[in-house]
Amino acid sequence: MKKIPITILVSAVFCAACFSPPPEAPEVKPAILPRLAVLPFISGGAIADDLEETFAWRLANIPDIRKHYNIVPITPQIRKNIKQEKTYNSAFDAGQEVRADYVMVSFVKALARQWVMYIVIMDVQTKELITGDYKKIDFLDDIPLQFPAMTARMMGAVSKKRTNVPKLAVDVCKIPPLGNIKADVPAVLTQLLANEMANNGMFRVFPRTDNIDAATIAYEKERTSAKNVVIDKTDLTAADFVLSCKISSLTTPPNPPFEMLGEIVDISNNRLLTGSHVAFDMIEDAPDYIVKLGKSLSSSLQ
Secondary structure, eight states: OOOOOHHHHHHHHHHHHHHSOOOOOOOOOOOOOOEEEEOOOBOTTSSOHHHHHHHHHHHHTOHHHHTTOEEEOOOHHHHHHHHHHOSHHHHHHHHHHTTOSEEEEEEEEEETTEEEEEEEEEETTTOOEEEEEEEEESSTTHHHHHHHHHHHHHHHHHHTOOSSSOEEEEOOOBOOOOTTOOTTHHHHHHHHHHHHHHHHTSSEEEEOOSHHHHHHHHHHHTTTSSOOOOOOGGGOOOOSEEEEEEEEESSSSOOSSEEEEEEEEETTTTEEEEEEEEEESSGGGHHHHHHHHHHHHHHTTO
16 A cells, blocks of 8 residues: 655644534523513693603614513503603512513603603612603703703713612602792602612612502611611611702792702711701702702712
């Protein structure tokens, strides 16, 4: 048998390797996105029922949101319940019904002579405020025009969200009696301040605006005392800190200028952690200054 030189054998092996198919890359499965229920707007009659749902549809189809969440369709019964109850608890119930991880709840509310729209994303199980944003509006046409910028800011906060930070409860803002102020204004101002604290990333934020939350804040404030506060612990995510705020005036009856004061208290030892304030002339100007108050409170803790 004729012998083949070793150099030829090596070349043949090398060439075979050149033409062999490359190894298959491991399959990369797409990440499972959390489920988000985008609920109809809550406006208390400020906008028509069909527009409350239309605006929610417009929100649900913004591409930036769908990069972070799988959107869950909303049933007719849920739409009916949201329109009737108009509370966060009804929003959480809706989220549980469609097995959503989070709910996006949007409101159009009046602050004296100014309308404010705000959008929040909240955890269905823990009731944590994940992120939120708000804009002052003058006309219905302004509402959908604000969606891209608002959702861009919110999704930016979502992508930077941390879980290894303390928990902050935000108590309902106290305001003096003013003739042109609606009853839900304290809850609106509370939510706007809570939005800023959530987006600043220093805390996991839990607004206390519904009935169960009012009991929760009472429990949190009394944790270091001898008093007993009865509350169902299954509904409670106990906070480490409480943010309280109030609006005050130096005149009687209250008149401009106004001050909005905020302070954060460490619940474990009943110690004032930090505080700040902002001044403004009209209640409808408060949203412009809440941004400054939230940043001041957060930056003092860095």
